[in-house]
Amino acid sequence: MRSKPATTAASRPLSAVLVAGALGVVGLLIVAPLASVFYEAFARGVGAWWGALADDPDTRHAIWLSLTVAPVAVAINTVFGVAAAWLVARFRFPGRSLLISLFDVPFSVSPVVAGLALVLIFGRQGLLGPTLAWLDWKIIFAWPGLVLATTFVTLPLVVRELIPVMEAIGPEEELAAVSLGASGWQVFWRVTLPNIRWALLHGIVLANARAMGEFGAVYVVSGHIAGATDTMPLRVEKLFQEYRQPASMAVASVLAGLALVTLVAKFVIERRLEAESRDLEAARSLPDSLDHTKVEGAVA
Numbered sequence: 001m002r003s004k005p006a007t008t009a010a011s012r013p014l015s016a017v018l019v020a021g022a023l024g025v026v027g028l029l030i031v032a033p034l035a036s037v038f039y040e041a042f043a044r045g046v047g048a049w050w051g052a053l054a055d056d057p058d059t060r061h062a063i064w065l066s067l068t069v070a071p072v073a074v075a076i077n078t079v080f081g082v083a084a085a086w087l088v089a090r091f092r093f094p095g096r097s098l099l100i101s102l103f104d105v106p107f108s109v110s111p112v113v114a115g116l117a118l119v120l121i122f123g124r125q126g127l128l129g130p131t132l133a134w135l136d137w138k139i140i141f142a143w144p145g146l147v148l149a150t151t152f153v154t155l156p157l158v159v160r161e162l163i164p165v166m167e168a169i170g171p172e173e174e175l176a177a178v179s180l181g182a183s184g185w186q187v188f189w190r191v192t193l194p195n196i197r198w199a200l201l202h203g204i205v206l207a208n209a210r211a212m213g214e215f216g217a218v219y220v221v222s223g224h225i226a227g228a229t230d231t232m233p234l235r236v237e238k239l240f241q242e243y244r245q246p247a248s249m250a251v252a253s254v255l256a257g258l259a260l261v262t263l264v265a266k267f268v269i270e271r272r273l274e275a276e277s278r279d280l281e282a283a284r285s286l287p288d289s290l291d292h293t294k295v296e297g298a299v300a
Helices: 011-041 046-054 057-090 096-103 111-122 129-135 143-169 172-179 184-213 216-222 232-241 245-284 288-299
Strands: none
Touching (some): 011 245, 046 057, 046 245, 057 096, 057 143, 057 184, 057 232, 057 245, 096 143, 111 143, 111 216, 172 184, 184 245, 216 232, 232 245
8 A cells, every 4th residue: 555645844835835826816716706796786785686687578588598498408418418428438339439529529619600600500591591491490599599509519518427437337237237138228227327327417517507608609599689589698798788787797696696506516416426436446346246136136
């Protein structure tokens, strides 16, 4: 067993400087702006804050739109992420590395460029524009376009969380379940899903946070129409441009509150993931017969 290196007296001042520097950067770039948002939002009282949210129909619609677009996009990415992660983690096929690289395209492409690409495909003058006009389907400057843009920018988050977890777990339990007569759905619901549940929740939380705060791609495909296609980030920008700072800060405080809730959920899930990782390492040291017995109980 390797012993932990002792902290030398010379390294302690350096550690203190680094910690102080990290805290200073976090305080200046994260804590101070966040605190200023809540201070400005509640500077005139809770009643004024609530009035800025509830009395403006465009703001109410923006909140409702964000709370409907984000869950749909996250649900799509959850289904796609589980299927794609299972495909990549359980099979070896030509083009696998290319497919994994394509998952990261939304991270490397600017959201504004992604929104423009959607306009060039689904817009009135786009590739599918005449067909969509004939079918009387409106994608761009409408709710479906917002879902498409949000789905694109959040696509890698779930699948990238699941791939390393599924590869670390391995296919042994699933193969054992199949050998015991379990169907595909039984294997998924009783063996695969319990093993990946916390990683899946972590990806869902991150995807939801990204979806709620998306601005660039949504700005392009929405047309920035108040009361129709404005989401909360777009509403904050529009209110600020109209010099309605208390109202813009009120909406911004809602987004910031959602971010804090997401942060707490992320922290809790990460603790669970660390615990499961330790349990997985301990389980690997057990005899194979015990693992087989565990799968028999799950399939039964």
